[in-house]
Amino acid sequence: MAAVMLSSGRKLLQTRFPRPPVRSGSARPSGFFAPSEGAMLPAGSFRDRLAFITGGGTGLGRAMTMVLSQLGARCVIASRKLDVLQETAGEISSQTGNQVHALQCDVRDPQAVARCVDQMVALSGLPDVIINNAAGNFICPTERLTPNGWRSVTDIVLNGTAFVTLELGKRLIQAQKGASFLAITTIYAESGSGFVVPSAAAKAGVEALYKSLAAEWGRYGHRFNIIQPGPIRTKGAFSRLDPTGTFEKSMIDRIPTGRLGKPAELANLAAYLSSDFASWMSGAVIRFDGGEYVSMAGEFNELRKVTPDQWKMLEAMIKGTKGS
Numbered sequence: 001m002a003a004v005m006l007s008s009g010r011k012l013l014q015t016r017f018p019r020p021p022v023r024s025g026s027a028r029p030s031g032f033f034a035p036s037e038g039a040m041l042p043a044g045s046f047r048d049r050l051a052f053i054t055g056g057g058t059g060l061g062r063a064m065t066m067v068l069s070q071l072g073a074r075c076v077i078a079s080r081k082l083d084v085l086q087e088t089a090g091e092i093s094s095q096t097g098n099q100v101h102a103l104q105c106d107v108r109d110p111q112a113v114a115r116c117v118d119q120m121v122a123l124s125g126l127p128d129v130i131i132n133n134a135a136g137n138f139i140c141p142t143e144r145l146t147p148n149g150w151r152s153v154t155d156i157v158l159n160g161t162a163f164v165t166l167e168l169g170k171r172l173i174q175a176q177k178g179a180s181f182l183a184i185t186t187i188y189a190e191s192g193s194g195f196v197v198p199s200a201a202a203k204a205g206v207e208a209l210y211k212s213l214a215a216e217w218g219r220y221g222h223r224f225n226i227i228q229p230g231p232i233r234t235k236g237a238f239s240r241l242d243p244t245g246t247f248e249k250s251m252i253d254r255i256p257t258g259r260l261g262k263p264a265e266l267a268n269l270a271a272y273l274s275s276d277f278a279s280w281m282s283g284a285v286i287r288f289d290g291g292e293y294v295s296m297a298g299e300f301n302e303l304r305k306v307t308p309d310q311w312k313m314l315e316a317m318i319k320g321t322k323g324s
């Protein structure tokens with residue numbers, strides 16, 4: 001007896017299907033969607049530009065810093081761990097030949113953010129590109145969450161993004177300088193998600209902040225855009241969200257493109273959104289997830305499991321039904 005389960009958990013059919021044929025050598029979808037990881041934009045796209053990237057020492061922040069630096073930007077990366085930042089800054093600038101400065105900054109502390117901006121201004125001036133990428137997250141049943149656990153994530157993600165955006169926004173307005181602001185959120189900022197509730201709530205807040213400012217601060221020359229990445233392997237994310245490695249296969253199985261994203265792919269999109277090629281783009285929310293979100297959302301998407309022989313049988317059954 002075979003049943004086709006809908007994502008709601010209901011059974012669509014309960015009928016006797018012939019055993020599905022054993023498929024040999026069927027291509028995985030990832031074979032169609034190989035990543036391209038070199039810098040996408042023309043060389044020099046960020047010449048004479050200064051980019052400020054929070055959490056730029058690791059993971060996706062590091063990848064975005066690398067591509068912006070390859071394209072000619074001077075970069076300032078900021079987070080809590082100065083040793084990590086300095087190592088990344090040294091590696092990237094020795095590869096690209098462009099300056100990368102490391103500044104210690106805890107984005108949860110507005111005074112620390114102001115000091116960090118003071119240091120950046122003294123070193124290089126006000127930035128043309130701001131990427132709010134720093135985040136904290138961990139899986140946890142919500143009933144186990146303490147107030148401090150809630151605060152540790154929402155302070156980094158929502159308050160941290162707000163403090164950086166307000167500090168830089170006000171100074172840029174004062175200096176009459178335009179800039180591109182980009183926030184890195186997540187696909188569940190839109191849907192919500194159990195087990196990462198502080199992150200879901202805070203990322204949704206970041207999206208509301210950025211969409212609101214896209215409307216309000218366009219008059220000052222500021223653009224605000226958002227990328228919602230799907231799963232991309234980084235130590236920071238996977239150690240806290242899939243510590244045993246158990247969920248990775250099911251994630252890949254539900255992604256129509258059959259693989260995780262790559263940091264360099266995300267970095268190319270971030271570079272485009274932060275570049276002059278996107279100067280007409282503001283208030284945009286770009287989902288970048290290999291199709292995972294729509295794959296999880298569609299009521300009938302589990303029908304991907306139905307084999308061609310089973311489809312013949314289903315079609316005959318449907319066509320054989322008369323009346324309602």
Ligand SMILES: CC/C=C\C/C=C\C=C\C(=O)SCCNC(=O)CCNC(=O)[C@H](O)C(C)(C)COP(=O)(O)OP(=O)(O)OC[C@H]1O[C@@H](n2cnc3c(N)ncnc32)[C@H](O)[C@@H]1OP(=O)(O)O
Nearest residue numbers: 135136137138140146148149152186231236237238241242
């Ligand atoms: C598999 C990937 C698929 C999809 C990915 C989708 C979205 C991804 C979104 C992301 O944001 S990934 C990026 C993840 N990166 C990070 O989280 C890096 C930075 N994180 C941290 O520094 C810590 O994890 C932090 C967020 C907990 C903050 O560190 P901090 O030193 O400030 O906090 P403490 O360690 O002092 O803890 C504060 C508070 O939280 C409680 N807590 C910490 N971890 C857990 C846990 N795993 N479960 C429950 N509670 C936790 C801790 O107990 C403290 O509360 P109390 O004082 O005990 O009440």
Ligand SMILES: NC(=O)C1=CN([C@@H]2O[C@H](COP(=O)(O)OP(=O)(O)OC[C@H]3O[C@@H](n4cnc5c(N)ncnc54)[C@H](OP(=O)(O)O)[C@@H]3O)[C@@H](O)[C@H]2O)C=CC1
Nearest residue numbers: 055058059060079080081106107134135231232234236237
């Ligand atoms: N990887 C993925 O699958 C996905 C990631 N994302 C998002 O991408 C972004 C990057 O995540 P990823 O690279 O994976 O993970 P990482 O853990 O590598 O990046 C998080 C960065 O945030 C910095 N950070 C944390 N707390 C603070 C703080 N209080 N002040 C300043 N900086 C801080 C960390 O540096 P330090 O410890 O030195 O402070 C670290 O560099 C995040 O916004 C995340 O939510 C979204 C969806 C999927």
